[in-house]
Amino acid sequence: MVAIKGGSSQPSFADLVAAVPQPIPEMVLAPRIPKLVDGEVFFQFTKEEIARSTKLCRFSVVLKFLKQRPSLDAVRSFIHSRWGLSSTPVVSFMWCPRNVFVRMMSEADFTKALSREVCEINGSFYRPFRWSPDFDEDAKPSRVPVWVYLPGLPPNFYQESFLNILMMLIGSFIRCDNPTRCATRTDGARLCVEVDAAKPPLSHFWIGAPGLPSSRKQEVIYETLPAYCNSCKMQGHNSQTCRGKSGQHGNGCKGTKDKQEKGQPVAVNGEGMKEKETEINRPVVSVENMQSSVKEQTGPESTTVDLCPLSASMGVIPICEEPVGMVETQKNNVLVINQVENGVEVVESEAV
Incomplete structure (x- = not known):
C-alpha cells in the first residue's frame, strides 16, 4: 500500500516508483576458471567480493515461524500497519516454507524489526534472526x-x-x-x-x-x-535434554526439501503449489560430461579450451583461450599441483 501525501486522492509518481521493487545493482567480477578437487567442481570468491555482494541485504532479517506461516500478503500488510517503518521493505519467500525474508532499506528500520518485543503476526509466532551470507535455514542460529x-x-x-x-x-x-x-x-x-x-x-x-x-x-x-x-x-532445549541427533528437532524444512528435490509439489498454507521446476528439471552435468563436451568442441590436438558455448547451459563462467598448464608450489611440506585440464583447474596435494 502506498502512502498518500498531502491528503491527495492519488499517490504521486515517486510513491509508485518507491513501492515497486527495483532490480539489484550489477556487480563487476573478474573472470576465473572453475576448480576441481576429488571430482567436485567449485568456485572461489574473495572475502572482499563476498562483502561487496552483501551490501544490498545488510539490513535484512529472517522471520522463522514456529508453526504455520501466514500468507505473504498478510505478512506485508501486518508489517506496513504495525511495525512503523520509514519505508516499505521487500518481503519474500525463502527455501524453507516457514521462513520469510524481510529486506529493510535503513539501519533504523532494521533495528525496529530485530528488536520487537512481541514477535507474532496475526497469531503466528516467529523468531527474528539477523541475515548473513552463511545463514543456515535448516538450523536455528545461536x-x-x-x-x-x-x-x-x-x-x-x-x-x-x-x-x-x-x-x-x-x-x-x-x-x-x-x-x-x-x-x-x-x-x-x-x-x-x-x-x-x-x-x-x-x-x-x-x-x-x-x-x-x-x-x-x-x-x-x-x-x-x-x-x-x-x-x-x-x-528450546539444551544438549543435556536433547532427545537425539540432529534432525529430530527440525523445523519442517528437511521434509519439504526432500519433496522438492524429487519434483513433488509442495503446498504452502493454501497459497498454491510451489515447484522448483527450473532447478529440479535441469539435467545434471558431471565433470566427465563437461570434459567430454569440451573435447568435442576443441578437438584432440587443441591446447586451448573454449567454455563460452557451454556457459549458458552449465552455469560455468565463460573462460576463453585458457592454455593447459601445470604449476607446482610447496607450502608447509605439502606439494600443491595446480593443473588446468579442459578449462577446469585441478587441485592436487601430496606430502613431501
Whole structure:
C-alpha cells in the first residue's frame, strides 16, 4: 500500500516508483576458471567480493515461524500497519516454507524489526534472526535478540555510548526501550542485545575495579534468553535434554526439501503449489560430461579450451583461450599441483 501525501486522492509518481521493487545493482567480477578437487567442481570468491555482494541485504532479517506461516500478503500488510517503518521493505519467500525474508532499506528500520518485543503476526509466532551470507535455514542460529534488564543502574549510564561498552561482553547492542532512552524510569536500564545463546550468559559485571568502595557490581537479568542445543543446533532445549541427533528437532524444512528435490509439489498454507521446476528439471552435468563436451568442441590436438558455448547451459563462467598448464608450489611440506585440464583447474596435494 502506498502512502498518500498531502491528503491527495492519488499517490504521486515517486510513491509508485518507491513501492515497486527495483532490480539489484550489477556487480563487476573478474573472470576465473572453475576448480576441481576429488571430482567436485567449485568456485572461489574473495572475502572482499563476498562483502561487496552483501551490501544490498545488510539490513535484512529472517522471520522463522514456529508453526504455520501466514500468507505473504498478510505478512506485508501486518508489517506496513504495525511495525512503523520509514519505508516499505521487500518481503519474500525463502527455501524453507516457514521462513520469510524481510529486506529493510535503513539501519533504523532494521533495528525496529530485530528488536520487537512481541514477535507474532496475526497469531503466528516467529523468531527474528539477523541475515548473513552463511545463514543456515535448516538450523536455528545461536545469535538471537534478547531483552536484558540492568536493575539499579544509575541513570547517568543510560546514554547509548555507555550501554554499548557495558554490553560488550554480553552481545551486540541493538537499542534500549523508550523509558531508558528518555530516562523516565530510573530503577534500571532495559535494552535489547544480540546474544549468543550457545555460550554461558554473563550474570554480572563490575563498573570500576572490583572491591573498591566507589565500584559497583551490576547484576544482569535476561528476560527472553532461549535454551540452545549445540548438538542439533536448535532452540528450546539444551544438549543435556536433547532427545537425539540432529534432525529430530527440525523445523519442517528437511521434509519439504526432500519433496522438492524429487519434483513433488509442495503446498504452502493454501497459497498454491510451489515447484522448483527450473532447478529440479535441469539435467545434471558431471565433470566427465563437461570434459567430454569440451573435447568435442576443441578437438584432440587443441591446447586451448573454449567454455563460452557451454556457459549458458552449465552455469560455468565463460573462460576463453585458457592454455593447459601445470604449476607446482610447496607450502608447509605439502606439494600443491595446480593443473588446468579442459578449462577446469585441478587441485592436487601430496606430502613431501
